[in-house]
Amino acid sequence: xxxxxxxxxxxxxxxxxxxxxxxxxxxxxxxxxxxxxxxxxxxxxxxxxxxxxxxxxxxxxxxxxxxxxxxxxxxxxxxxxxxxxxxxxxxxxxxxxxxxxxxxxxxxxxxxxxxxxxxxxxxxxxxxxxxxxxxxxxxxxxxxxxxxxxxxxxxxxxxxxxxxxxxxxxxxxxxxxxxxxxxxxxxxxxxxxxxxxxxxxxxxxxxxxxxxxxxxxxxxxxxxxxxxxxxxxxxxxxxxxxxxxxxxxxxxxxxxxxxxxxxxxxxxxx
Amino acid sequence: xxxxxxxxxxxxxxxxxxxxxxxxxxxxxxxxxxxxxxxxxxxxxxxxxxxxxxxxxxxxxxxxxxxxxxxxxxxxxxxxxxxxxxxxxxxxxxxxxxxxxxxxxxxxxxxxxxxxxxxxxxxxxxxxxxxxxxxxxxxxxxxxxxxxxxxxxxxxxxxxxxxxxxxxxxxxxxxxxxxxxxxxxxxxxxxxxxxxxxxxxxxxxxxxxxxxxxxxxxxxxxxxxxxxxxxxxxxxxxxxxxxxxxxxxxxxxxxxxxxxxxxxxxxxxxxxxxxxxxxxxxxxx
Amino acid sequence: xxxxxxxxxxxxxxxxxxxxxxxxxxxxxxxxxxxxxxxxxxxxxxxxxxxxxxxxxxxxxxxxxxxxxxxxxxxxxxxxxxxxxxxxxxxxxxxxxxxxxxxxxxxxxxxxxxxxxxxxxxxxxxxxxxxxxxxxxxxxxxxxxxxxxxxxxxxxxxxxxxxxxxxxxxxxxxxxxxxxxxxxxxxxxxxxxxxxxxxxxxxxxxxxxxxxxxxxxxxxxxxxxxxxxxxxxxxxxxxxxxxxxxxxxxxxxxxxxxxxxxxxxxxxxxxxxxxxxxxxxxxxxxxxxxxxxxxxxxxxxxxxxxxxxxxxxxxxxxxxxxxxxxxxxxxxxxxxxxxxxxxxxxxxxxxxxxxxx
Numbered sequence: 001x002x003x004x005x006x007x008x009x010x011x012x013x014x015x016x017x018x019x020x021x022x023x024x025x026x027x028x029x030x031x032x033x034x035x036x037x038x039x040x041x042x043x044x045x046x047x048x049x050x051x052x053x054x055x056x057x058x059x060x061x062x063x064x065x066x067x068x069x070x071x072x073x074x075x076x077x078x079x080x081x082x083x084x085x086x087x088x089x090x091x092x093x094x095x096x097x098x099x100x101x102x103x104x105x106x107x108x109x110x111x112x113x114x115x116x117x118x119x120x121x122x123x124x125x126x127x128x129x130x131x132x133x134x135x136x137x138x139x140x141x142x143x144x145x146x147x148x149x150x151x152x153x154x155x156x157x158x159x160x161x162x163x164x165x166x167x168x169x170x171x172x173x174x175x176x177x178x179x180x181x182x183x184x185x186x187x188x189x190x191x192x193x194x195x196x197x198x199x200x201x202x203x204x205x206x207x208x209x210x211x212x213x214x215x216x217x218x219x220x221x222x223x224x225x226x227x228x229x230x231x232x233x234x235x236x237x238x239x240x241x242x243x244x245x246x247x248x249x250x251x252x253x254x255x256x257x258x259x260x261x262x263x264x265x266x267x268x269x270x
Numbered sequence: 271x272x273x274x275x276x277x278x279x280x281x282x283x284x285x286x287x288x289x290x291x292x293x294x295x296x297x298x299x300x301x302x303x304x305x306x307x308x309x310x311x312x313x314x315x316x317x318x319x320x321x322x323x324x325x326x327x328x329x330x331x332x333x334x335x336x337x338x339x340x341x342x343x344x345x346x347x348x349x350x351x352x353x354x355x356x357x358x359x360x361x362x363x364x365x366x367x368x369x370x371x372x373x374x375x376x377x378x379x380x381x382x383x384x385x386x387x388x389x390x391x392x393x394x395x396x397x398x399x400x401x402x403x404x405x406x407x408x409x410x411x412x413x414x415x416x417x418x419x420x421x422x423x424x425x426x427x428x429x430x431x432x433x434x435x436x437x438x439x440x441x442x443x444x445x446x447x448x449x450x451x452x453x454x455x456x457x458x459x460x461x462x463x464x465x466x467x468x469x470x471x472x473x474x475x476x477x478x479x480x481x482x483x484x485x486x487x488x489x490x491x492x493x494x495x496x497x498x499x500x501x502x503x504x505x506x507x508x509x510x511x512x513x514x515x516x517x518x519x520x521x522x523x524x525x526x527x528x529x530x531x532x533x534x535x536x537x538x539x540x541x542x543x544x545x546x547x548x549x550x551x552x553x554x555x
Numbered sequence: 556x557x558x559x560x561x562x563x564x565x566x567x568x569x570x571x572x573x574x575x576x577x578x579x580x581x582x583x584x585x586x587x588x589x590x591x592x593x594x595x596x597x598x599x600x601x602x603x604x605x606x607x608x609x610x611x612x613x614x615x616x617x618x619x620x621x622x623x624x625x626x627x628x629x630x631x632x633x634x635x636x637x638x639x640x641x642x643x644x645x646x647x648x649x650x651x652x653x654x655x656x657x658x659x660x661x662x663x664x665x666x667x668x669x670x671x672x673x674x675x676x677x678x679x680x681x682x683x684x685x686x687x688x689x690x691x692x693x694x695x696x697x698x699x700x701x702x703x704x705x706x707x708x709x710x711x712x713x714x715x716x717x718x719x720x721x722x723x724x725x726x727x728x729x730x731x732x733x734x735x736x737x738x739x740x741x742x743x744x745x746x747x748x749x750x751x752x753x754x755x756x757x758x759x760x761x762x763x764x765x766x767x768x769x770x771x772x773x774x775x776x777x778x779x780x781x782x783x784x785x786x787x788x789x790x791x792x793x794x795x796x797x798x799x800x801x802x803x804x805x806x807x808x809x810x811x812x813x814x815x816x817x818x819x820x821x822x823x824x825x826x827x828x829x830x831x832x833x834x835x836x837x838x839x840x841x842x843x844x845x846x847x848x849x850x851x852x853x854x855x856x857x858x859x860x861x862x863x864x865x866x867x868x869x870x871x872x873x874x875x876x877x878x879x880x881x882x883x884x885x886x887x888x889x890x891x892x893x894x895x896x897x898x899x900x901x902x903x904x905x906x907x908x909x910x911x912x
Contacts, residue, residue, distance in 0.1 A: 002635055042833075044628050044635065045826035049849075071849025086635040088628075206852055233848045235822045238673040241838075242819035243846065245864070246854075248872035253672060267792050267867075299895050301697055301776065306895045309802040327894065336857050337802055443587050445612065445621060445812050446837075452807035453893045465844060476622035476836035505893030507611050507809050509588040 035122035039091030054117040056124035093237040106135040112204025226260035285313040294345040330455035348376040352398035353497035353533030373401025444481035450502035489515035494541030604653035613815030657885035659713035661815030667877040689714035698886025700777040722766035787906035801862035810888035811839030
């Protein structure tokens with residue numbers, strides 16, 4: 001399936017969000033996805049990459065992918081993929097956040113860096129179905145204030161009275177007025193979440209996920225209430241190429257969304 | 271040629287004196303009379319070590335793995351292996367003080383079928399050129415007149431299309447498993463240029479043209495450095511005549527670069543690493 | 556299956572081979588540089604369907620090619636065109652001669668992964684269009700352990716036609732599947748005249764084949780109890796023994812490339828100006844970059860972890876997921892390995908050493 005790049009948003013110096021529309025009419029209606037799923041994004045000539053969809057299907061007509069410059073394909077994208085260009089899309093693949101289970105719960109989103117992208121899809125979905133959920137907290141950390149994605153949207157969230165938004169950066173900066181510190185620390189000291197009837201959804205760099213989960217468990221959250229999405233190198237997205245194997249689990253089919261309970265049953269290799 | 275007993279004694283002594291963390295040697299493979307490399311980490315395993323004319327593998331290859339990096343290593347080297355070790359030292363890949371080298375005055379090794387390996391029949395440096403301890407009687411054969419490899423000579427006689435067809439067949443049978451590269455002690459790059467994702471110079475796909483790219487680039491990187499240990503050829507699952515690529519380079523370099531042979535003189539750099547006024551320049555207009 | 560078994564002699568078998576080659580595109584072991592591999596053949600003199608040496612690679616490349624085109628594209632300023640590749644050259648009606656039992660069996664194992672969830676249609680097409688004719692081995696190789704694994708070597712229905720060199724010196728040809736039966740019926744040529752024992756009862760024929768089978772199974776050097784290995788390995792993910800057994804591995808990809816059941820692949824693009832082709836090629840978990848992500852995180856950065864993945868995938872994970880061992884005991888990896896690491900030894904050594912702790 002070919003997509004046209006409708007809009008490029010430079011989120012941070014090395015993160016760009018691409019807003020995509022299908023070239024063929026009517027394709028968008030057939031492309032149904034749920035928060036947490038991912039697509040294989042191919043820049044012809046450079047190769048294919050796996051990205052999560054960063055927008056919700058409740059926002060019609062387009063979908064977003066946020067891409068950080070890291071490897072070859074992503075570097076080529078930042079270099080040459082502009083508005084009006086065409087890219088190939090396969091998908092959507094993988095499982096999604098357990099939307100039914102989240103209903104009627106307090107939600108706590110914990111994101112770090114580019115890890116906000118998969119959460120954004122769910123956040124948008126939940127905002128659009130606000131009445132289904134109770135308290136709504138977003139904790140978002142980045143290394144620097146420059147490194148925060150979706151700045152405009154975060155401002156919108158902050159203005160939205162029904163959401164609580166907590167931001168933090170790792171190192172102090174002159175113009176920064178709120179929290180400074182790594183995510184697990186802020187989680188324990190500032191957010192102080194309610195444990196009862198709360199589901200936590202987290203995503204970020206592997207090291208952040210690891211320590212965040214530790215402090216969540218320390219705070220008393222049950223393993224089944226901690227939900228995360230995993231990153232593994234993938235190539236096919238179809239459960240064939242064997243790259244994303246963790247034990248007998250294929251991250252591309254059985255994941256990328258896992259609860260901490262499921263993670264514990266996997267070999268420690270991610 | 272059988273130095274099993276001596277090598278076991280040396281290894282036991284080194285472990286007892288605490289001079290090494292790992293000893294790289296050979297052991298019987300457990301099902302026929304051929305041998306495989308083994309990494310030994312303590313005196314209790316020393317009795318597994320052997321050394322005969324079946325000790326074919328070039329153990330210098332193991333100096334680039336996780337198991338030996340930043341450790342004190344004892345290892346056994348034959349003449350050709352010691353030349354590659356020399357190059358590893360010159361190219362600053364290993365530290366001499368971390369090594370305890372048991373050199374062998376090699377009488378030639380044999381292949382699975384018991385025939386003497388071709389490179390042994392034309393060997394010019396049978397005695398280890400780097401060693402802390404030398405086993406066997408040095409042959410002191412000195413420098414021999416250089417003989418062009420007979421396979422190269424036969425090929426050179428053939429007309430160009432026939433040669434091209436021959437090599438096409440070679441590349442077609444390559445499965446691009448990279449066993450040659452991984453078995454080569456001098457292919458120590460952390461990431462090979464052929465696998466680079468950032469430079470799309472090379473074809474990542476597993477095709478004949480990809481094999482051509484990979485093997486030719488590889489052989490040119492080893493030009494003037496290959497010591498003819500034939501580890502690559504022994505590793506190749508398709509039994510491709512990889513030595514042809516290297517021996518051709520070797521003979522051209524021997525002819526044009528003041529009879530240069532890789533790794534024979536300690537501290538001597540590869541032919542393409544140094545500049546000399548006598549280097550041929552007739553290819554420059 | 557109540558299909559009749561043909562009994563013939565050497566000359567009849569050769570007639571049979573020639574008839575096969577005349578009827579369809581045929582692949583058989585061909586010698587190159589002292590090693591055998593499956594290649595396209597047209598005459599019996601070019602190949603050796605009864606090659607005693609195991610081929611370097613199995614018949615896997617004929618179903619899952621070393622490098623297959625996935626798609627082609629043309630990208631210009633006017634827009635992008637993506638096209639399917641031309642007709643799959645391997646999806647024609649064809650026959651494979653001289654496959655070994657382990658080769659044929661490996662396809663049954665691969666069917667499981669290719670047919671769950673998304674179905675690989677190219678693989679399916681090739682599978683449907685291929686008749687596998689297999690000669691039963693007379694003697695086990697040094698590294699063979701197929702009889703130790705969970706399949707019935709004697710009655711294997713993975714091959715369509717089986718040829719047995721009977722204990723009485725006669726040659727028995729029998730169809731094992733409807734596909735093989737149809738093929739033999741279609742192949743109604745002169746070789747049938749050579750059916751030298753039409754009076755022999757099916758029981759007697761079976762008896763002769765059974766005798767051959769027994770002498771074959773008696774020749775195995777390697778034997779193990781795979782159930783025990785499965786059970787032990789699944790409990791010892793963290794054993795340090797993996798570090799010991801992987802010590803002399805050189806981290807090449809040979810074992811995976813020659814393995815009849817390894818199926819991991821990578822996707823790569825080859826681009827010339829505005830046009831390009833996307834390939835799907837073999838890849839191996841022993842390769843250090845296999846799981847390296849663009850961000851620099853690598854879940855399996857060291858050799859023993861990659862070896863553990865390989866052993867566990869073969870004997871634990873695949874078993875859990877698809878109910879089969881991802882190993883058919885062909886020993887190709889051991890033969891091809893530059894340092895002769897044997898998967899048989901590795902799994903046995905690891906599981907027994909870890910149990911002693």
